[in-house]
Amino acid sequence: MSKSDFLSRAEQMHSDLGPALCLAKWKQVSLHLPTGLNNSCYHPPLHRIPIEDIGRNPGALHNTPHKKEQRNLMLAGVKPAECSYCWNMEAHDKLSDRHYRSGEPWAAVDFDKIKNSTGDEDVIPSYVEVNFNNVCNLACSYCSPQFSSTWQQETDRHGAYPTLVPHNAPEHFSGDRKPIPARQHNPYVEAFWDWWPTLYPELEHFRMTGGEPLLDRNTYRVFDYVLANPSAKLHLNVTSNFSVDEKSWQKYLAYMKQLCNGRIEHFMQYVSLDAWGAQAEYIRHGLDFDLLWDRVNQFLTQVPSYSSLTFIITMNNLSVSSLAQLLAGILELRKKHSTTYQRVWFDTPVLREPAWQSLQTLGESYAVRLDAVKNYMSAHLETPAAPFKGFKDYEVARLDRDIAWMRSGQDLDQSQHLADFYRFFSEADHRHGTNFLQVFPEMRSWWAECEYHARQT
Ligand code: SF4
Numbered sequence: 175m176s177k178s179d180f181l182s183r184a185e186q187m188h189s190d191l192g193p194a195l196c197l198a199k200w201k202q203v204s205l206h207l208p209t210g211l212n213n214s215c216y217h218p219p220l221h222r223i224p225i226e227d228i229g230r231n232p233g234a235l236h237n238t239p240h241k242k243e244q245r246n247l248m249l250a251g252v253k254p255a256e257c258s259y260c261w262n263m264e265a266h267d268k269l270s271d272r273h274y275r276s277g278e279p280w281a282a283v284d285f286d287k288i289k290n291s292t293g294d295e296d297v298i299p300s301y302v303e304v305n306f307n308n309v310c311n312l313a314c315s316y317c318s319p320q321f322s323s324t325w326q327q328e329t330d331r332h333g334a335y336p337t338l339v340p341h342n343a344p345e346h347f348s349g350d351r352k353p354i355p356a357r358q359h360n361p362y363v364e365a366f367w368d369w370w371p372t373l374y375p376e377l378e379h380f381r382m383t384g385g386e387p388l389l390d391r392n393t394y395r396v397f398d399y400v401l402a403n404p405s406a407k408l409h410l411n412v413t414s415n416f417s418v419d420e421k422s423w424q425k426y427l428a429y430m431k432q433l434c435n436g437r438i439e440h441f442m443q444y445v446s447l448d449a450w451g452a453q454a455e456y457i458r459h460g461l462d463f464d465l466l467w468d469r470v471n472q473f474l475t476q477v478p479s480y481s482s483l484t485f486i487i488t489m490n491n492l493s494v495s496s497l498a499q500l501l502a503g504i505l506e507l508r509k510k511h512s513t514t515y516q517r518v519w520f521d522t523p524v525l526r527e528p529a530w531q532s533l534q535t536l537g538e539s540y541a542v543r544l545d546a547v548k549n550y551m552s553a554h555l556e557t558p559a560a561p562f563k564g565f566k567d568y569e570v571a572r573l574d575r576d577i578a579w580m581r582s583g584q585d586l587d588q589s590q591h592l593a594d595f596y597r598f599f600s601e602a603d604h605r606h607g608t609n610f611l612q613v614f615p616e617m618r619s620w621w622a623e624c625e626y627h628a629r630q631t
Contacts, residue, residue, distance in 0.1 A: 181568045183277030196272035197281035202301040203236040207362040208353035218256035232369035237296040246293035268575040280378040301379040306392040307356040312460040337594040381411035404437040413444035416466040434480040441481040450496035456613045474511040484519040490531045512562035530595035534583020596624035
């Protein structure tokens with residue numbers, strides 16, 4: 175099978191970019207408007223948007239002084255420490271997200287302009303992710319009150335989790351770390367809507383995350399704007415847990431049918447799912463897996479054109495057991511719904527925080543399980559004779575780099591992380607009425623190891 179364009183472009187960027195440049199630092203932004211924070215892609219830590227700048231220049235939502243400093247470092251060939259996610263991948267001789275992202279057309283088109291810039295210019299990004307508010311009906315294990323009002327309610331009621339450093343402590347999410355509630359005036363959301371008429375004509379990818387966007391009135395304000403101002407180059411994206419109430423779901427589906435009817439280039443539906451069945455429900459508290467899977471099929475059937483669906487599988491230590499089942503389910507969806515183009519995608523970014531849920535906490539026997547998943551994928555690659563029905567070469571490459579990163583943790587002392595895993599999920603079981611060993615019986619000896627470390631400290 176010939177190499178995909180996506181992989182070829184990333185390899186080209188590997189030789190063109192030099193040691194530190196990443197076009198995503200200019201062309202991409204993730205905006206967290208409830209807290210007034212942003213980052214370039216979603217890997218570097220979030221940093222504050224100076225509130226004093228956005229009134230006179232709403233473009234300062236993206237072009238912060240901090241980001242301009244990082245751009246200057248990159249242009250000087252210096253790797254910014256905040257991009258360690260990519261440097262770690264590259265240290266293992268893998269292509270990193272900076273190669274993949276910079277190789278995509280929305281970024282690559284400005285390669286020469288960026289290479290010859292000073293780093294101090296204001297830039298209008300072409301790839302924007304935005305979180306308007308933190309209203310969410312789920313409390314996923316690795317999320318926080320910053321992104322989920324359900325988490326916020328739980329910690330307001332029960333307090334922090336008893337990990338070594340108390341986790342998701344309500345005190346931590348106070349002051350300027352406290353999300354501005356959806357019902358209150360938010361100056362960052364106001365600046366966003368001031369910026370929107372300037373931003374919209376440049377946009378090639380616009381993605382709404384959350385909180386849960388299907389519950390957010392700003393989502394439907396964007397949809398109404400797009401319906402009134404169709405854009406032939408716009409890739410509109412929404413990340414959802416697909417678990418909202420039926421009325422919200424039907425409203426959303428009705429908008430989808432209008433939008434995916436020639437009003438935009440393409441609609442990408444992102445669905446967050448990290449495992450299969452009860453294990454997925456355990457990771458994402460409040461999720462109904464069967465309902466989600468049914469809605470995935472509804473979406474793919476009832477919104478048949480100008481649209482695709484991508485599963486975001488955030489690879490964590492609770493994903494390993496049922497990853498093969500999840501990928502087999504995705505393969506079935508591909509066979510059923512992808513006939514003239516690929517409608518079902520997935521990505522496998524690794525989870526780094528909280529550290530107790532990282533793949534790196536697991537030993538070699540779990541890495542071997544992922545090797546088996548990788549071999550299964552390699553044995554079911556897409557072929558020219560059966561297009562869209564198999565896995566892609568770069569999907570195998572991404573899992574391969576996850577496994578390499580996982581194995582690099584085997585030399586590190588994980589005892590504190592194992593102890594925290596036990597403390598966190600024991601408390602979660604207590605609060606949620608769940609039972610780790612009933613859901614993950616195959617992880618019994620690992621759980622015992624975690625308990626042992628928790629009792630030592
Ligand atoms: S983390 Fe990687 S992809 Fe993201 S901005 Fe930094 S170098 Fe680019």
